Amino acid sequence: MTVKQLTKIALMSASMVCVFQIFSNILYLELITFTIVLYAMTSSKREAVLSCVIFACLNMLFLGITPWTCMYFMIYPLYALVVVLFKGFLNKHLLCLCLLCGFLSFLCGQLLDLPFLLFSKHVALLYWISGLKTSLIQGILSFLSCLFLYEPLSKRIDALQKRQ
Numbered sequence: 001m002t003v004k005q006l007t008k009i010a011l012m013s014a015s016m017v018c019v020f021q022i023f024s025n026i027l028y029l030e031l032i033t034f035t036i037v038l039y040a041m042t043s044s045k046r047e048a049v050l051s052c053v054i055f056a057c058l059n060m061l062f063l064g065i066t067p068w069t070c071m072y073f074m075i076y077p078l079y080a081l082v083v084v085l086f087k088g089f090l091n092k093h094l095l096c097l098c099l100l101c102g103f104l105s106f107l108c109g110q111l112l113d114l115p116f117l118l119f120s121k122h123v124a125l126l127y128w129i130s131g132l133k134t135s136l137i138q139g140i141l142s143f144l145s146c147l148f149l150y151e152p153l154s155k156r157i158d159a160l161q162k163r164q
Contacts, residue, residue: 012051040083102143109135
């Protein structure tokens with residue numbers, strides 16, 4: 001890897017931490033999934049996945065090592081990989097990209113309830129059912145964020161990459 005790639009990965013990871021921390025205090029507004037989708041669409045597979053891994057590690061440093069922060073370590077790099085693998089198709093179909101972003105955001109809320117299985121399957125089921133409304137709203141807001149913000153932000157990122 002070149003110094004340029006390492007710097008880009010570090011900047012992407014740092015911006016993910018900022019986005020995560022800023023929007024974690026606003027109920028229902030979860031823009032980290034959108035940010036991961038944006039970076040996965042505008043960078044290479046290696047850069048997208050590694051930036052998510054570093055973000056997850058930084059998140060563990062800030063929030064502590066818990067089953068939930070470990071879930072971020074598994075979920076977000078996988079999200080970046082999925083988006084990168086379908087990048088060719090998604091570049092041609094903005095609506096599909098927005099739907100995928102919304103679905104991944106919804107799914108994240110549901111997957112983050114899985115560690116409750118460590119306590120009891122009944123507790124996990126209760127959290128899963130009670131979290132459906134929140135996850136659904138998060139998915140809709142991520143869909144709308146992607147619909148309105150993806151094109152202008154991706155054009156800016158592409159312009160920055162071309163200038164280098």
